[in-house]
Amino acid sequence: MRHFLPNGEELIIREARLKDAAGMLANYQRMTAETDFLLLNHAEALDLDAESEEAFIKSHLDKSRQLLLVAEVNGRIIGAVNVDNTGHDKRTHVCEMGIGVAKEYQRMGIGRRLMTAMLRWIEEHDDLWLVYLQVAAANEKAIQLYRNFGFQECGRLPDAIELKPGHFSDIVTMYKKV
Numbered sequence: 001m002r003h004f005l006p007n008g009e010e011l012i013i014r015e016a017r018l019k020d021a022a023g024m025l026a027n028y029q030r031m032t033a034e035t036d037f038l039l040l041n042h043a044e045a046l047d048l049d050a051e052s053e054e055a056f057i058k059s060h061l062d063k064s065r066q067l068l069l070v071a072e073v074n075g076r077i078i079g080a081v082n083v084d085n086t087g088h089d090k091r092t093h094v095c096e097m098g099i100g101v102a103k104e105y106q107r108m109g110i111g112r113r114l115m116t117a118m119l120r121w122i123e124e125h126d127d128l129w130l131v132y133l134q135v136a137a138a139n140e141k142a143i144q145l146y147r148n149f150g151f152q153e154c155g156r157l158p159d160a161i162e163l164k165p166g167h168f169s170d171i172v173t174m175y176k177k178v
């Protein structure tokens with residue numbers, strides 16, 4: 001899917017390929033330096049390597065209930081959304097999503113477009129209809145994005161993430177039936 005950004009650059013949203021491993025890893029590592037709201041901190045992200053990223057991509061390509069979309073601008077990966085399913089028979093209908101956009105490309109509608117493409121994909125899979133996510137309560141931008149798409153808060157785990165040393169935030173679970 002091709003789009004134009006407000007700055008005139010072309011945005012491509014497409015499924016990840018194995019050869020995206022290095023670009024995806026570089027983007028993820030950069031994002032962990034820009035935000036505290038991802039699960040891994042920057043030091044942990046720097047420990048990841050291209051092989052583990054390739055295995056992550058492959059697990060999404062190989063499984064019919066998993067999705068990994070990337071956002072690409074000028075040949076560079078600057079965002080991604082993923083949908084994961086546990087693979088258990090009792091939970092075939094449930095998936096967990098995650099999303100991130102590099103700071104220099106935020107507020108250009110890329111998060112919204114990744115969400116739209118991801119939810120469209122879920123809609124096309126009749127057996128997959130419950131999507132949820134976990135987000136730090138302090139991550140107001142992300143929570144607003146999810147609310148815009150009809151996600152509702154259904155619970156929170158107090159102080160479940162240490163965003164900075166000594167600074168804890170609740171983790172909020174949000175869900176949507178698609």
Ligand SMILES: CC(C)(COP(=O)(O)OP(=O)(O)OC[C@H]1O[C@@H](n2cnc3c(N)ncnc32)[C@H](O)[C@@H]1OP(=O)(O)O)[C@@H](O)C(=O)NCCC(=O)NCCS
Nearest residue numbers: 037099100101106107108109110111112135141142144145
């Ligand atoms: C959350 C995130 C994915 C949003 O991506 P984005 O490309 O900036 O989002 P968009 O430009 O499409 O904006 C979509 C909506 O998000 C909300 N939003 C995004 N940036 C915002 C900001 N700075 N202030 C307030 N709301 C904001 C708004 O509701 C916005 O809708 P609007 O433009 O109609 O007001 C992005 O900020 C991000 O990757 N953050 C760091 C990683 C992260 O927190 N991931 C989620 C972990 S659970």
